[in-house]
Amino acid sequence: xxxxxxxxxxxxxxxxxxxxxxxxxxxxxxxxxxxxxxxxxxxxxxxxxxxxxxxxxxxxxxxxxxxxx
Amino acid sequence: xxxxxxxxxxxxxxxxxxxxxxxxxxxxxxxxxxxxxxxxxxxxxxxxxxxxxxxxxxxxxxxxxxxxxxxxxxxxxxxxxxxxxxxxxxxxxxxxxxxxxxxxxxxxxxxxxxxxxxxxxxxxxxxxxxxxxxxxxxxxxxxxxxxxxxxxxxxxxxxxxxxxxx
Numbered sequence: 001x002x003x004x005x006x007x008x009x010x011x012x013x014x015x016x017x018x019x020x021x022x023x024x025x026x027x028x029x030x031x032x033x034x035x036x037x038x039x040x041x042x043x044x045x046x047x048x049x050x051x052x053x054x055x056x057x058x059x060x061x062x063x064x065x066x067x068x069x
Numbered sequence: 070x071x072x073x074x075x076x077x078x079x080x081x082x083x084x085x086x087x088x089x090x091x092x093x094x095x096x097x098x099x100x101x102x103x104x105x106x107x108x109x110x111x112x113x114x115x116x117x118x119x120x121x122x123x124x125x126x127x128x129x130x131x132x133x134x135x136x137x138x139x140x141x142x143x144x145x146x147x148x149x150x151x152x153x154x155x156x157x158x159x160x161x162x163x164x165x166x167x168x169x170x171x172x173x174x175x176x177x178x179x180x181x182x183x184x185x186x187x188x189x190x191x192x193x194x195x196x197x198x199x200x201x202x203x204x205x206x207x208x209x210x211x212x213x214x215x216x217x218x219x220x221x222x223x224x225x226x227x228x229x230x231x232x233x234x235x
Contacts, residue, residue, distance in 0.1 A: 047133075
């Protein structure tokens with residue numbers, strides 16, 4: 001399913017346009033200095049992978065973060 | 070050259086360090102499916118222009134940015150030579166950030182950019198200029214084109230001591 005980029009939370013699993021997948025561990029503001037861009041990063045034992053997105057765009061979410069308790 | 074430069078070439082054989090020794094090296098993490106991929110053209114022009122004066126581009130394929138370098142070594146090499154006619158060396162695919170970051174990038178990323186920011190590589194086509202002495206002298210973020218005036222000036226500055234005395 002696709003969701004708004006601004007709705008992505010840490011723990012969400014996303015798929016990039018090339019098919020690579022990442023579980024978000026960090027959300028960076030101002031990708032490459034652009035206020036209209038975000039970047040989702042997985043920095044884990046498994047991999048380091050970064051995926052940028054426009055703030056007003058949508059991204060493909062493969063799996064959602066566990067509900068907050 | 071020291072152990073930081075211990076890396077295989079795209080063909081899997083150890084990189085010929087003698088080919089880099091005493092030269093200015095522009096280390097660039099590259100990807101084949103990125104909006105910045107056409108920067109290969111400018112990188113190759115830099116290689117042609119400054120190569121004879123003691124300069125080398127070193128391309129480092131990396132799949133950590135959007136998964137935009139997913140190919141095999143053979144695919145990457147074929148893409149670069151067929152699409153952009155590149156002649157400069159490529160390394161094996163490396164991690165430039167994260168827990169499996171290659172020692173070359175553990176060293177490079179300690180260098181700050183023009184705004185004083187060190188740390189993670191931001192995206193594909195970030196450029197580090199290493200002087201013939203082995204010192205990192207400039208870091209250019211991905212949006213800086215290979216033939217930007219700031220890059221040309223930096224390369225010419227580090228190559229100046231190698232020029233024949235007038």
